[in-house]
Amino acid sequence: MDYFFELLFSGLTRGSIYALIALGYTMVYGIIGLINFAHGEIYMIGAFTALVVSSVLSIYGLPLLAILVLTVLAATVWAAAYGFTVERLAYRPLRNAPRLSPLISAIGMSIFLQNFVLLAQTSDFQPFPNLIPQFAFMEPYAAIIGSTDLIILTVAALMMILLTLTIKYTRTGQAMRATAQDQKMALLVGINVDKIISITFIIGSALAAIGGLLIASHIGQINCSIGFIAGIKAFTAAVLGGIGSIPGAVLGSFILGLTEAFATGYVSSDYEDVFAFALLVLILIFRPAGLLGKATIEKV
Amino acid sequence: MKFKNTCFILTTLALSLAVCLATGALAVEPIKIGVAGAHSGDLASYGLPTLKAAQLVVKDINEKGGINGAPIELIVGDDACKPEIASNTATKLVSAGVKAVIGHICSGATKAALPIYRDAKVLLISPSATTPSLTQSGEYPNFYRTIAADDAQARTEVDFTINILKVQKIAVIHDKGDYGKGLAEFARTFIEQSGKARVVLFEGVTPGAVDYSAVVQKIKHSGAEAVIFGGYHPEASKIVGQMRQKRMTTLFVSDDGVKDDTFIRVAGKDAEGVYATGPADVSKNPIALEYREKFKKTESADPGAFFDNAVAATLALANALAKAESIDQETMAKVLHNDKVATPFGAIQFDAKGEPIGIEFSIYQVQNGQYVQVR
Structure with a gap:
């Protein structure tokens, strides 16, 4: 039974990580119908910013908590700035172009950012400092769930609740929902659609940066290509749950994470991707819009 | 009549003796050695340093008077690491009359060329072909290597x-x-x-x-x-x-x-x-240092992956040529199996299958932030 819980927690940890990235995909898709392929790279940039900032701060000998807070702040702000800029440069000029153009632009952005970091840093793996402390009270359970897993789960849950509340109850959230439903109508009722889209990118990127920081300190290393696989997996999770739907992205991420963990645990890790993607295909056969996605009629 | 005959025989004998002496005194017939591998194409960076290694070692040997008086002549064959070219290269080297070959570089190319060398009884020492079956299949008694197999x-x-x-x-x-x-x-x-x-x-x-x-x-x-x-x-x-x-x-x-x-x-x-295996450290071996130094004199780059192995292969071959009573595959093989030769990896010889004894992996362990050789 212990084994089951160990796998459950490893699945939940993975799921939380996917969720933090998947939210960015799903929010952007929900609002402008674009798959932002550069999102995985924003996650990677968040992790790199965290690495640089925390290394610099630790030279000054600040206490761990201060380093953590400042690093989180810097990483989210910096990644959000990247997200904002990417949207401004690569997507906004193509707002009224055919749907394929922004998609290609997104792929281009992804390749650009990855190579930019490759040139600015190295292609080598860099050690990432352990920003999350090992809690003494977790020691008896360390074999089942570590301190970092606990933090990842908690932070992911908090972020999701915060995001849901923002979208449900604030004016910005309301405006986001309106923009998602119908951009033209939203414009007509006086919503600054461009600003709302920018805000969406900023929120999505900040979440990805937090994800990047958490995972990097969980596995202790980063390089310029970590965004690729994480991005693909999170995108899969978003599609699984119904792209465009926020609870869907969270649900999809947990299903994907748990499937992978249990497939590894009870069958073989050789097949974890086989199980994950077979599940995706199955779900899309029976629910083409994903688990919680709304089937929309394509307006031609 | 009888006397005449004897006289004739004597003259012939004397003549043939003179011819013999002449060839013996000149002894310039060089020993031809092939060097085959990827000297062009994508993998030339593996092949060219090994060619250079063979040239450097042979130059030293020839300067010291060659093998029992005979100089070594290198015949170069490029296979571009492609099996289909490698069999042509092998045929070419065999018809040029090589006694032994340093190469080939890639396992696939080596495998394609081996039957041709085996049928011509040409001995082969590869500095880099690591596929286990080359030695373990037992099909190629003429094959040796100076690198540990996969x-x-x-x-x-x-x-x-x-x-x-x-x-x-x-x-x-x-x-x-x-x-x-x-x-x-x-x-x-x-x-x-x-x-x-x-x-x-x-x-x-x-x-x-x-x-x-x-x-x-x-x-x-x-x-x-x-x-x-x-x-x-x-x-x-x-x-x-x-x-x-x-x-x-x-x-x-x-x-x-x-x-x-x-x-x-x-x-x-x-x-x-954590334990990890790795090639033994040769950076302090005098032979390795000597040849790396010589390499750097003429080339701007570092010697590359298989340079030391190629030096070892050429030294082992030269030793076999020098100590074997006759230059043919079987007698040279005996020397390779039984006689230790000093190489960049230390003294090596070859086991019955043709694997090098002395070129092995060492075990390292991380101790205080460094890999330390433990075995």
Whole structure:
């Protein structure tokens, strides 16, 4: 039974990580119908910013908590700035172009950012400092769930609740929902659609940066290509749950994470991707819009 | 009449003696040695340093008077690392009358060329072809190499884990890549053959995944006392890190993909105690230093991967040529098997299959943030 819980927690940890990235995909898709392929790279940039900032701060000998807070702040702000800029440069000029153009632009952005970091840093793996402390009270359970897993789960849950509340109850959230439903109508009722889209990118990127920081300190290393696989997996999770739907992205991420963990645990890790993607295909056969996605009629 | 005949015979004898003496005195017929490998194409960077190595060694030998008075002449054959070209190259070298060949470089090309050399009874020493079947199939008694075969590393790991660490339950993990999985499969076979230990888990992990805790839990659950990992350092450091996070003290044994300082830098204190196999350190060997120095005099770059191996191959061949009573495959083979020759790797000779004895993998352990050779 212990084994089951160990796998459950490893699945939940993975799921939380996917969720933090998947939210960015799903929010952007929900609002402008674009798959932002550069999102995985924003996650990677968040992790790199965290690495640089925390290394610099630790030279000054600040206490761990201060380093953590400042690093989180810097990483989210910096990644959000990247997200904002990417949207401004690569997507906004193509707002009224055919749907394929922004998609290609997104792929281009992804390749650009990855190579930019490759040139600015190295292609080598860099050690990432352990920003999350090992809690003494977790020691008896360390074999089942570590301190970092606990933090990842908690932070992911908090972020999701915060995001849901923002979208449900604030004016910005309301405006986001309106923009998602119908951009033209939203414009007509006086919503600054461009600003709302920018805000969406900023929120999505900040979440990805937090994800990047958490995972990097969980596995202790980063390089310029970590965004690729994480991005693909999170995108899969978003599609699984119904792209465009926020609870869907969270649900999809947990299903994907748990499937992978249990497939590894009870069958073989050789097949974890086989199980994950077979599940995706199955779900899309029976629910083409994903688990919680709304089937929309394509307006031609 | 009788006298005349005798006289004739005597004259002929004298004449032939004179001819004999003449050839004996001149003795300029050079010994032809082929150097085959990738000297052009994508993999020329592997082949060219080995050619250079052969040239440097042969130059030294010829300056010292050659092999029993006869100079060595190198005949170069390019196979561009392609099997279909390699068989042509082999035919060309054989018809040029080579007695032995240094090469080829790539295993595939070597395999394609070997039957031609075998039928012509030409001896072959490769500095870089590592496919195990080249020697182990027993089909090519004319084949030798001065590099450890692909499975030698797995054998070193397994022998060390079973006999020195005295471990009975082993988990074999790999990264699903050609290198990692190939190594892991050899390791599994050797563990099963040994009969002293059991493979309790054999699994591949996906490189680049965000988290390996599920497979780490599985290792724990399997009761393995040691993990043998086939793959590279990024996955190794993640797996070791997560094992230590879960407070597992399981031993970790890996390969030369992990014997890299980046591994220690990234894994930090979790790297402590990790074992990894790697080629023995030759940087202090005088022969290695001498030839590397000579190489750098003429070339701007570093000697590259198989330079030392090619120096070793040429030295071993020269020794065989010098000590064999006649220059043919069987007599030279006897020398290769029985006589130790000084090379950049120390004194080496060859076992019955043609594998080098003396060019082996060493075991290193991370101690205080450094790889230290333990065996």
